[in-house]
Amino acid sequence: MTKKRKRKIVPRVGMPMRDAVERGKIFSEVALGYEREHAVKEAKRCLQCKKDTCRKGCPVEVDCKKFINLVAQEQFEEAFRIIKDTNSLPAICGRVCPQENQCEGSCKLRPTGQPIAIGRLERYVADNFYARNSCEEETGFMECMLPDESLKVAAFGAGPSSLTLAGYLAARGIKVTVFEALHEPGGVLVYGIPEFRLPKSVVKREVESLKHLGVDFRCNFVGGMSVTIDELFSEGYKAVFIGVGAGLPRFMKLPGENLVGVYSANEYLTRVNLMHGYKFPEYDTPVPEGKRVIVVGGGNVAMDAARTAYRLGASKVTVVYRRTKGEMPVRREELEHALEEGIDLEILASPLSFSGDEHKNLNKVVLQRMELGEPDASGRRRPVPIEGDTFEMETDLAIIAVGTGANKVLTQTTPDLKLNKWGNIEADSLTGETSIANVFAGGDIVTGAATVVEAMGAGRIAAKEILRRLKPEAVQE
Ligand SMILES: Cc1cc2nc3c(=O)[nH]c(=O)nc-3n(C[C@H](O)[C@H](O)[C@H](O)COP(=O)(O)OP(=O)(O)OC[C@H]3O[C@@H](n4cnc5c(N)ncnc54)[C@H](O)[C@@H]3O)c2cc1C
Numbered sequence: 001m002t003k004k005r006k007r008k009i010v011p012r013v014g015m016p017m018r019d020a021v022e023r024g025k026i027f028s029e030v031a032l033g034y035e036r037e038h039a040v041k042e043a044k045r046c047l048q049c050k051k052d053t054c055r056k057g058c059p060v061e062v063d064c065k066k067f068i069n070l071v072a073q074e075q076f077e078e079a080f081r082i083i084k085d086t087n088s089l090p091a092i093c094g095r096v097c098p099q100e101n102q103c104e105g106s107c108k109l110r111p112t113g114q115p116i117a118i119g120r121l122e123r124y125v126a127d128n129f130y131a132r133n134s135c136e137e138e139t140g141f142m143e144c145m146l147p148d149e150s151l152k153v154a155a156f157g158a159g160p161s162s163l164t165l166a167g168y169l170a171a172r173g174i175k176v177t178v179f180e181a182l183h184e185p186g187g188v189l190v191y192g193i194p195e196f197r198l199p200k201s202v203v204k205r206e207v208e209s210l211k212h213l214g215v216d217f218r219c220n221f222v223g224g225m226s227v228t229i230d231e232l233f234s235e236g237y238k239a240v241f242i243g244v245g246a247g248l249p250r251f252m253k254l255p256g257e258n259l260v261g262v263y264s265a266n267e268y269l270t271r272v273n274l275m276h277g278y279k280f281p282e283y284d285t286p287v288p289e290g291k292r293v294i295v296v297g298g299g300n301v302a303m304d305a306a307r308t309a310y311r312l313g314a315s316k317v318t319v320v321y322r323r324t325k326g327e328m329p330v331r332r333e334e335l336e337h338a339l340e341e342g343i344d345l346e347i348l349a350s351p352l353s354f355s356g357d358e359h360k361n362l363n364k365v366v367l368q369r370m371e372l373g374e375p376d377a378s379g380r381r382r383p384v385p386i387e388g389d390t391f392e393m394e395t396d397l398a399i400i401a402v403g404t405g406a407n408k409v410l411t412q413t414t415p416d417l418k419l420n421k422w423g424n425i426e427a428d429s430l431t432g433e434t435s436i437a438n439v440f441a442g443g444d445i446v447t448g449a450a451t452v453v454e455a456m457g458a459g460r461i462a463a464k465e466i467l468r469r470l471k472p473e474a475v476q477e
């Protein structure tokens, strides 16, 4: 009998990181990015599989096999073009996508524990591509069509779904105006995800290149209030895209949740990120100070809030989660980074009430111990309270990160827009069109809170359909 020879497993090339102690006190980016030799070495590990399952794992189907092969051959510009063919925000995706559940989760090397570091390679290619003009920045090619002012499209919200739509259409000669409620474009990329994970300069580069392509950004403009969809159509817009996200914070409806010192993660992170609260007093945005902080939740938002509170001077930050570590929806890498930085976890626990002093300042939280029961609809085991098993923690800042819902400002002023039972917009999965003709929607406002790459994918689907209707001669695929 011939013995099967085991393939030697070559480990992934590690990502250079800022030291955990140093970074725990500053907002500079934690993951420093590959150097050229790292990227080439990592790309050379790729097996160039006949059946490249990695591509199917990517929500926008980046041709990973092809671009990785180009990196291995040091053909970085061509690699950028391949990525840009389906992914309009690679420098952002390379940093924040949950690759372990997507491309890397589907890589043939995954069972060895050493899948190709596709996200890191994508980031390397995007960070090191120096476009000669904004068209090349958006598409990878030098020439785009000039905007045709008679073909106007509006987008509400300036998050990744609208940025993707705007880039796709602008490069093909459609005039796009993006109306954003906040004073800066970027959506969650600027108000939610902190600087130490996604530097604002990376988002700015994207927005600037869209501006150069002719996209107009009108900030401090609330769709449904400052302008309605009907008004836009009467002003000559041919199509409207709704990409307003799902930014309405959810609370837990617990006693004491209105005490001073209990915040939604959304407000906390917006103050620190968008309003530059981390640079107080250089920027005059006060940020709630906490020495003993608890953060409730187990996703990226919870971990971002916890790591932010730690950087702002908390002596102890505890993330409270009602299931176990294995069920936490946070990206694995972010969880590891948080633990390295000194964040504590209190698993199988959930708050019951908050209490405060005579000035209504939060000083304590009572928590319920939980155990795991039968699986629920999501397939995860349901957390069940252990009767009579409660405990207390001293805390002066509690940040609630248990999810967000659809903001109703736009949908309430557009009664013909069909919504589902959660208040999200119903949109056709193949075109993105809503119940109103030529009104499209995508991203978190359709799916509920999801991911950057899914929002981008939705923006692209709607953009393709709009192009097909307004300028069929420009459709190539
Ligand atoms: C703290 C945090 C961390 C996250 N981390 C990750 C991560 O690591 N990886 C990942 O893939 N995903 C992550 N996500 C999720 C991801 O950011 C979202 O899924 C994605 O940004 C959704 O994109 P979007 O275009 O639908 O909307 P958003 O990014 O939410 O942008 C919507 C924009 O619309 C604006 N708006 C709202 N109402 C109106 C109106 N009426 N008129 C005009 N403008 C309006 C808002 O101000 C906002 O700027 C995170 C989310 C948060 C909050």
Ligand code: SF4
Binding pocket: 045, 046, 047, 048, 049, 051, 052, 053, 054, 055, 064, 065, 068, 106, 107, 108, 109, 116, 118
């Ligand atoms: S599945 Fe993994 S090893 Fe195979 S082509 Fe894709 S990235 Fe390379």
